[in-house]
Amino acid sequence: MQSFRTELENPIVEKDIIELEKKIRLFKEGKLDEERFRSLRLARGVYGQRQQGVQMVRIKLPYGRVNGDQLLRISDVSDEYSRGRLHITTRQDIQIHYVSLDRTPELWAELEKNDVTLREACGNTVRNVTASEIAGIDPEEPFDVSPYAHAVFQFFLRNPVCQEMGRKFKMSFSSSDKDSALSFIHDLGFIPKLQDNQRGFKVMLGGGLGSQPNHAELVHEFLPVDQLIPFIESVLRVFDRHGERAKRLKARMKFLVQELGLEAFLALVEEQKIALSYQTYPIQTEGFEADYEALKKIEAPQVSIADEKEYNAWLQTNVFAQKQEGFFGIGIKVKLGDFYTKEARKLATLVKNYSGNELRLSLRQNIVLRNVREDLLPFFYQELSALGFTAIGYNSTLDITACPGTDTCNLGIASSTGIADVLEDVIKAEYPEYLNNKDITIKISGCMNACGQHNMAHIGFQGMSIRQGKLVAPALQVLLGGGVLGNGSGRFADKVIKVPSKRGPQALRAILDDFKANQQTAESFLEYYDRKEQKYFYDFLKPFADTDNLTANDFVDWGHTEEYVKAVGVGECAGVVVDLVATLLFESEEKLQNATDTLNQQKWADSIYHSYTAIVNSAKALLLGESVKTNTQAGIIKQFEEIFGAEFELGTSFSEFTYQINNNEPSEAFAKQYLLDAQTFYKQVDAFRTKQLQHDTTK
Structure with a gap:
């Protein structure tokens, strides 16, 4: 791959993207080990897919806020670098799939032209707020x-x-x-x-x-x-x-x-x-409210509604009044969170021209349009209907949440999107009373990691596998009784029983039918569940769990045509094994450079923290060389002092040397001194490591 230059106005972002391109090159040349490269890659929103050789790219959209120009840019990127499909996550991000690793830096650079980032969308970082x-x-x-x-x-x-x-x-x-x-x-x-x-x-x-x-x-x-x-x-x-x-x-x-x-x-x-960098931090609140005076002057074409019954059903389930008088929000039910760039572009134009140029992605993988005048609702209905965005049931029982599962995720055990699709069909065809029921939620995850939030739903399903002799079939753990109680309180669902995936629809029917038959007056689903208790549900669902009568169909997961194979954690492309101690010391040099750069930018607290991490990283390198296990930074500091304390001239104990960070305000003087201390310590560690290696080669 060839190096490239971005054309961004922000030098910090530009440096970040060029650094990703450099690390990809080093990884492919075998000069950067796979584990360290994975850490860096994930922190830049690049995640290995189940399918080898391609990546999922997660676009970080804080609190789901997107303007029209940003959505247009995301659409352009998806068409150029992916397959034109956009996936909304339960953390209000957008994911695109099947991206070549080599092209991720230029993809990122394109997004940043509209202030959209990949940075820290994955990895061991602060994820999307x-x-x-x-x-x-x-x-x-x-x-x-x-x-x-x-x-x-x-x-x-x-x-x-x-x-x-x-x-x-x-x-x-x-x-x-x-x-x-x-x-x-x-x-x-x-x-x-x-x-x-x-x-x-x-x-x-x-x-x-x-x-x-x-x-x-x-x-x-x-x-x-x-x-x-x-x-x-x-x-x-x-x-x-x-x-x-x-x-x-x-x-x-x-x-x-x-x-x-x-x-x-x-x-x-x-x-x-x-x-801390700040003892108090006032937050500016201006610039977040729409210009409602301007919105009142917007003109849109007059339309006539062909089917008043469908329009009124949409108004009832998908439209809600805002706190701003005369304005409404519109909920768009996005099935499984998947939509395409053709629709996205038209949606972007719609919000730019008629509703203040903003939409929000929801935690239930939907889209919310804001600031729509009441008299423009018929026009919006017509425009959204042409895009296929007026399906009723927004935020209802019909609105099932599901992670990607085995479609693309390395960790997926069973198909979550496939079963979600089928369960939605069951509800639409057989349980119309739930089309606008906001009290019961159904959530599905393809594995235990709960990206689909299955274990906090009223009715949840978790992807698993089940055995019949030597054969393995896809299965679903049925969970019941979770939910949001409000004001910081909630409850987690109980694991009730595991059933073959192909019997998921039967299990759902049995649960909803029993609720209908046994619900007391005004009793909520959670009250009904608590009254009946877990074993009651286990007993009437038990027949669906029998594995003695599985058929060939049970060994094919929803949405698939081939026999199920449990394949978790499919590996990403392997890098050449390199000296991990040398890699850690190289990273310490980078951290020291970051400390120097932020010091020059007068970011004292940032510089101090970079110096701190350089010290800890250097200590970890020597401990790794001695095969000492380290599981926390505090543990590294303690173990280094015990094993190497006498070997280094620091003027004090290693813990006191390192923990200066806790005892000093983030001033310019301390930032400069701490950086000097970190640089001195790194030189001692590097010399100690060089001496070790020389000794090893003369044995």
């Missing part, structure tokens, strides 16, 4: 959380504190106490509150899904808005330093909080304060 898709127009919101979600996104993008954590970190902002952004399943979740006319947030910490779902804990009933970013930075510093790094399944924030205990964890958070 999500928010309620109706933030800013929600009649029940105390205030618009969009500016705060945006500020958090901006502050932590490329922030050295969160570039190489042990695992990913997720945050959400709900617009009201309904908690539609699901604070209870996030590492940090925020719900807006007013106290004495002052803005603040209720804060939830340590939630998560996956194979071991955990309900977040309340840490603040009211955190003033100017403390939002300092608090998040403190939490991230603790997670970066003390979070697990060796055992991937135990590396999420929820496990660290469980291990330390909430009180001890918050004590560590408090200890970070002196080192």
